[in-house]
Amino acid sequence: MRIILLGVPGAGKGTQAAIISQRLGIPALSTGNILRAAIAAETPLGLQVKDILARGDLVSDDVILPLIKERAEEPDCAPGYILDGVPRTLAQAEGLDALGFGIDACLFFDVPDEAVISRLSGRRTCRGCDKAFHVTGNPPKTADVCDYCDSELYTRPDDELETVQKRLRVFREQTAPLIDYYTERGKLKVVPSGGPVDQVTALVFEALGIS
Ligand code: AMP
Numbered sequence: 001m002r003i004i005l006l007g008v009p010g011a012g013k014g015t016q017a018a019i020i021s022q023r024l025g026i027p028a029l030s031t032g033n034i035l036r037a038a039i040a041a042e043t044p045l046g047l048q049v050k051d052i053l054a055r056g057d058l059v060s061d062d063v064i065l066p067l068i069k070e071r072a073e074e075p076d077c078a079p080g081y082i083l084d085g086v087p088r089t090l091a092q093a094e095g096l097d098a099l100g101f102g103i104d105a106c107l108f109f110d111v112p113d114e115a116v117i118s119r120l121s122g123r124r125t126c127r128g129c130d131k132a133f134h135v136t137g138n139p140p141k142t143a144d145v146c147d148y149c150d151s152e153l154y155t156r157p158d159d160e161l162e163t164v165q166k167r168l169r170v171f172r173e174q175t176a177p178l179i180d181y182y183t184e185r186g187k188l189k190v191v192p193s194g195g196p197v198d199q200v201t202a203l204v205f206e207a208l209g210i211s
Pocket residue numbers: 009031032033035052053056057058059060064084085086087088089092158167
């Protein structure tokens with residue numbers, strides 16, 4: 001199964017990607033995680049994109065498409081994959097189609113802006129494995145320590161309020177047209193995702209027709 005997760009930052013894509021990945025046994029491919037790893041390792045790609053991520057802008061399609069193509073060609077992707085945070089522009093969606101990505105479903109995580117602002121201001125992300133927690137909604141067992149790999153949790157610089165507002169604007173301008181794109185192709189499934197994690201997970205599997 002090849003699934004796209006679409007939604008504003010903080011809509012719950014990363015959290016649900018990890019759950020779907022475990023349940024279906026297919027990897028979650030996150031361009032955001034790939035870019036943050038490159039920044040942490042100070043690779044040429046990381047240096048190229050660091051300021052773009054910090055500002056809340058999008059990295060160019062010419063960088064993203066080869067990156068996701070290369071990752072999707074790895075052997076663990078043979079049974080399928082979950083695309084978390086890609087495509088984010090019409091050009092990326094068309095690029096994926098041209099590369100033969102053959103998407104089965106696009107889940108649109110529908111959540112009001114006010115809810116994501118409160119989610120992101122409390123989000124803590126693991127420096128080691130990129131898993132996301134929330135100080136009240138989904139707290140780690142030990143404060144500021146990842147439950148999965150014991151690394152430190154931190155607030156992503158792009159989760160600061162001003163940058164979040166910018167990212168919401170970028171979503172509306174550049175990513176929202178993908179809702180129509182996948183609707184027209186009969187692939188879009190809307191997942192109301194303002195509720196707690198378990199409730200959203202149930203709606204995700206209902207949308208995918210998996211009980
Ligand atoms: P995310 O973790 O998905 O919220 O992504 C964090 C940041 O990485 C975004 O705000 C963009 O700067 C960049 N990014 C991630 N995925 C993409 C993409 N598909 N296209 C362009 N920029 C991206």
